[in-house]
Amino acid sequence: xxxxxxxxKLNDSMTLMVIDAPYIAKKAQAGEFIILRVNEHGERIPxxxxxxxxxxxxxxxxYQIVGKTTMILDRLNEGDALLDFIGPLxxxxxxxxxxxxAVIGGGAGCAIAYPQAKALHAQGTKVDMIAGFRSQDIVIxxxxxxxxxxxxxxxxxxxSNGNKGFVTEALRSNIENGAxxxxxxxxxxxxxxxAVCNLTKPYGIKTxxxxxxxxxxxxxxCGGCRLTVGGKTKFAxxxxxxxxxxxxxxxxxxxxxxxxxxxxxxxARDYQCHLMEGANNA
Amino acid sequence: xxxxxxxxxxxxxxxxxxxxxNFEEVSLxxxxxxxxxxxxxxxxxxxxxxxxxxxxxxHIPDFLKKITExxxxxxxxxxxxxxxxxxxxxxxCPQESQCEHNCVRGIKGEPVGIGRLERFAADWHMKHGxxxxxxxxxxxxxxxxxxxxxxxxxxxGDLAALGYSVTVFEALHAAxxxxxxxxxxxxxxxxxxQKEIDxxxxxxxxxxxxxxxxxxxxxxxxxESGFEAIFVGTGAGxxxxxxxxxxxxxxxYSANEFxxxxxxxxxxxxxxxxxxxxxxxxxxxxxxxxxxxxxxTALRLGAENVHIVYRRAEEQMPARREEVxxxxxxxxxxxxxxNPLQILGxxxxxxxxIECIHMxxxxxxxxxxxxxxxxxxxxxxxxxxxxxxxxxxxxNPLIRSTTEGLEANSHGCIVVKDDTMETTREGVYAAxxxxxxxxxxxxxxxxxxxxxxxIDNYIRxxx
Ligand SMILES: Cc1cc2nc3c(=O)[nH]c(=O)nc-3n(C[C@H](O)[C@H](O)[C@H](O)COP(=O)(O)OP(=O)(O)OC[C@H]3O[C@@H](n4cnc5c(N)ncnc54)[C@H](O)[C@@H]3O)c2cc1C
Ligand SMILES: Cc1cc2nc3c(=O)[nH]c(=O)nc-3n(C[C@H](O)[C@H](O)[C@H](O)COP(=O)(O)OP(=O)(O)OC[C@H]3O[C@@H](n4cnc5c(N)ncnc54)[C@H](O)[C@@H]3O)c2cc1C
Ligand code: SF4
Ligand code: SF4
Ligand code: FES
Numbered sequence: 001x002x003x004x005x006x007x008x009k010l011n012d013s014m015t016l017m018v019i020d021a022p023y024i025a026k027k028a029q030a031g032e033f034i035i036l037r038v039n040e041h042g043e044r045i046p047x048x049x050x051x052x053x054x055x056x057x058x059x060x061x062x063y064q065i066v067g068k069t070t071m072i073l074d075r076l077n078e079g080d081a082l083l084d085f086i087g088p089l090x091x092x093x094x095x096x097x098x099x100x101x102a103v104i105g106g107g108a109g110c111a112i113a114y115p116q117a118k119a120l121h122a123q124g125t126k127v128d129m130i131a132g133f134r135s136q137d138i139v140i141x142x143x144x145x146x147x148x149x150x151x152x153x154x155x156x157x158x159x160s161n162g163n164k165g166f167v168t169e170a171l172r173s174n175i176e177n178g179a180x181x182x183x184x185x186x187x188x189x190x191x192x193x194x195a196v197c198n199l200t201k202p203y204g205i206k207t208x209x210x211x212x213x214x215x216x217x218x219x220x221x222c223g224g225c226r227l228t229v230g231g232k233t234k235f236a237x238x239x240x241x242x243x244x245x246x247x248x249x250x251x252x253x254x255x256x257x258x259x260x261x262x263x264x265x266x267x268a269r270d271y272q273c274h275l276m277e278g279a280n281n282a
Numbered sequence: 283x284x285x286x287x288x289x290x291x292x293x294x295x296x297x298x299x300x301x302x303x304n305f306e307e308v309s310l311x312x313x314x315x316x317x318x319x320x321x322x323x324x325x326x327x328x329x330x331x332x333x334x335x336x337x338x339x340x341h342i343p344d345f346l347k348k349i350t351e352x353x354x355x356x357x358x359x360x361x362x363x364x365x366x367x368x369x370x371x372x373x374x375c376p377q378e379s380q381c382e383h384n385c386v387r388g389i390k391g392e393p394v395g396i397g398r399l400e401r402f403a404a405d406w407h408m409k410h411g412x413x414x415x416x417x418x419x420x421x422x423x424x425x426x427x428x429x430x431x432x433x434x435x436x437x438x439g440d441l442a443a444l445g446y447s448v449t450v451f452e453a454l455h456a457a458x459x460x461x462x463x464x465x466x467x468x469x470x471x472x473x474x475x476q477k478e479i480d481x482x483x484x485x486x487x488x489x490x491x492x493x494x495x496x497x498x499x500x501x502x503x504x505x506e507s508g509f510e511a512i513f514v515g516t517g518a519g520x521x522x523x524x525x526x527x528x529x530x531x532x533x534x535y536s537a538n539e540f541x542x543x544x545x546x547x548x549x550x551x552x553x554x555x556x557x558x559x560x561x562x563x564x565x566x567x568x569x570x571x572x573x574x575x576x577x578x579t580a581l582r583l584g585a586e587n588v589h590i591v592y593r594r595a596e597e598q599m600p601a602r603r604e605e606v607x608x609x610x611x612x613x614x615x616x617x618x619x620x621n622p623l624q625i626l627g628x629x630x631x632x633x634x635x636i637e638c639i640h641m642x643x644x645x646x647x648x649x650x651x652x653x654x655x656x657x658x659x660x661x662x663x664x665x666x667x668x669x670x671x672x673x674x675x676x677x678n679p680l681i682r683s684t685t686e687g688l689e690a691n692s693h694g695c696i697v698v699k700d701d702t703m704e705t706t707r708e709g710v711y712a713a714x715x716x717x718x719x720x721x722x723x724x725x726x727x728x729x730x731x732x733x734x735x736x737i738d739n740y741i742r743x744x745x
Contacts, residue, residue: 221521224536
């Protein structure tokens with residue numbers, strides 16, 4: 001069992017948890033992820049290792065509440081425990097040797113982009129961080145992202161922070177103003193990552209993205225996480241999750257990510273109804 | 283007088299039209315009378331050809347004799363002398379190519395139902411017998427086992443019986459390997475596998491799940507933390523795809539994913555959260571046990587038409603005869619001598635059909651099997667909304683890519699010395715599918731046994 005040592009709400013739909021997992025903490029590196037199972041009937045879901053503390057033996061995860069499993073996870077509190085917590089999985093990011101990078105996070109993707117920015121910054125790469133959110137009131141990790149970068153730009157869809165627009169607009173203007181990036185890291189919804197890749201491709205800037213297909217085992221056993229990258233089949237859990245964004249077949253990935261869409265929506269709705277009933281009966 | 287009936291005593295089974303809609307076990311097992319009468323078919327041949335056909339040398343005539351005497355517990359213990367998982371092997375061994383293949387009774391009629399009787403004895407013991415965990419004196423040595431499939435579990439059990447302190451590390455959240463995540467409930471109830479694992483734990487074997495070796499600890503770190511030898515039984519869990527167009531469509535599964543969702547993650551039970559597509563028309567590509575399991579699972583999830591698409595002929599199917607027979611009874615459609623060319627999608631990226639071509643048997647290839655060659659222009663399309671690829675698995679590269687000095691061949695199989703299971707790395711032993719490529723439960727167990735013996739020799743030689 002893996003105890004929840006700390007729980008912090010970042011905004012209405014995002015939560016940070018610090019988990020007691022000493023073996024994983026000892027090995028974790030930026031870009032890797034864990035798979036967890038909340039309880040016996042639960043799904044196995046992957047979440048990025050947002051941070052770790054080797055001394056304290058803890059691993060930090062940040063999740064967005066999108067469906068049933070993340071709803072159940074979010075009902076747990078400090079002192080409760082997760083049934084399974086497996087990792088570190090995936091290939092650690094290998095981002096050495098770059099001089100100047102733009103690290104782009106879209107919404108919940110900021111939780112995954114942040115450790116990458118931190119690792120780049122720590123190795124001496126100049127980092128411009130561009131984070132996109134729907135509106136100002138759901139911005140997360142602002143202090144952390146600022147500390148992990150030389151420049152932080154936050155864009156909002158509704159302009160509520162005075163910076164209206166998508167992350168791609170900020171990226172385009174930086175590139176056009178001669179930012180001179182030799183690396184772009186983009187993490188967020190598939191459509192956002194595709195837009196970033198379409199933007200950087202003509203400039204020939206190496207663009208690394210983190211793919212998040214549906215997974216089960218995370219060890220290369222099921223093949224459910226497969227993607228087409230450069231015309232070849234790759235398993236995101238062992239060959240990734242980081243890939244060269246200019247090689248990824250986004251259309252296929254977007255379709256595959258919706259495989260269980262109806263079932264998931266139904267499960268989440270049933271679970272919410274079930275909670276409401278509980279509340280009404282209480 | 284032996285029972286000279288040329289046919290095996292039939293095993294009671296659920297009716298095909300009923301069982302293809304539930305996940306309960308298909309075969310119901312012999313009653314005591316049936317078991318006795320079947321055991322009486324044994325002629326107690328002096329040279330015991332059946333025993334030579336069993337990879338672990340079960341004392342077959344001895345245990346059959348005990349069954350005829352009504353000493354079922356004794357029969358069980360006789361089997362246990364050489365086979366640590368009789369309830370499993372009785373159910374899943376390819377008996378027709380092993381013990382029963384060699385049975386003298388098979389010359390004129392059907393062989394003795396050795397597998398069924400092995401299962402009977404094991405089930406009888408589970409119901410009525412008692413496992414007295416023998417007290418062994420700990421010898422103070424520690425061994426790590428990586429992978430909790432039949433190879434790893436057997437190796438762990440044998441070493442524990444010799445007094446070793448054994449820890450099994452398993453990547454998934456449940457021990458059992460393919461027995462847990464691959465072979466379906468209706469063929470091998472998970473409760474049986476769990477009982478075997480619990481019995482091992484009672485013997486003092488520690489089982490650490492959620493531990494992906496190579497990631498959380500390397501083999502080197504296991505040595506550093508005080509394990510004196512390491513057994514690698516990580517299986518062949520890497521699914522192969524055909525690399526034909528359309529494999530990225532929604533509704534194309536590897537058999538591993540399809541079966542894992544259903545078996546390990548219990549997607550067929552409403553109280554579990556794991557989703558699975560409930561397809562109407564399914565094509566399963568392949569002709570082995572894995573393909574049969576996937577096809578029959580699809581039926582049980584409610585599919586109306588399930589096709590097995592296999593490029594060779596029925597005689598060449600590697601699946602157990604009984605599984606092919608059961609699959610046919612349950613209504614699986616066999617498209618033999620057919621090979622898929624591409625999977626067709628609809629506008630939403632979901633599977634809409636599979637285009638195949640007819641094959642005919644040509645010259646024999648290196649393996650002696652006649653090689654199937656396509657019949658020009660014989661393309662046809664089967665309308666399906668789900669395709670399951672069951673064309674084989676290779677060893678997972680995780681361990682060998684993170685362990686220095688561990689050699690593998692061009693197929694990714696770990697290289698070992700045949701008799702001792704020593705790898706190219708001192709103190710590291712390996713067996714099972716990780717070494718042989720996808721094979722059988724009993725071969726994996728046999729390899730695990732051999733490795734346990736070598737590990738014992740190795741550690742004692744250092745004292
Ligand atoms: C390598 C990797 C790292 C990830 N890191 C993070 C992270 O740090 N923070 C975060 O909020 N999310 C992360 N995700 C996504 C996260 O796994 C899903 O949001 C989560 O599984 C949703 O589960 P649910 O039951 O709450 O929602 P559901 O209703 O089941 O699903 C909502 C959506 O989540 C995705 N999803 C569902 N099941 C899985 C699964 N088993 N594996 C992967 N995706 C799934 C699908 O796209 C689905 O449409 C990551 C995914 C991957 C593959
Ligand atoms: C669907 C299906 C049906 C089958 N039917 C039959 C049948 O009827 N009869 C028969 O004889 N055989 C059958 N087989 C084959 C048989 O199951 C295998 O040959 C046998 O299980 C191999 O045993 P093993 O111990 O070598 O490996 P496995 O059973 O594959 O177990 C390996 C274990 O190691 C774990 N592991 C892998 N990597 C790591 C790591 N890095 N760290 C920790 N743990 C790790 C895996 O999660 C797994 O639990 C079938 C196989 C399948 C897939
Ligand atoms: S272990 Fe398998 S091969 Fe050996 S006797 Fe039993 S069923 Fe036959
Ligand atoms: S070969 Fe058949 S008949 Fe002869 S001893 Fe073995 S099981 Fe009995
Ligand atoms: S999650 Fe199963 S192979 Fe990647």
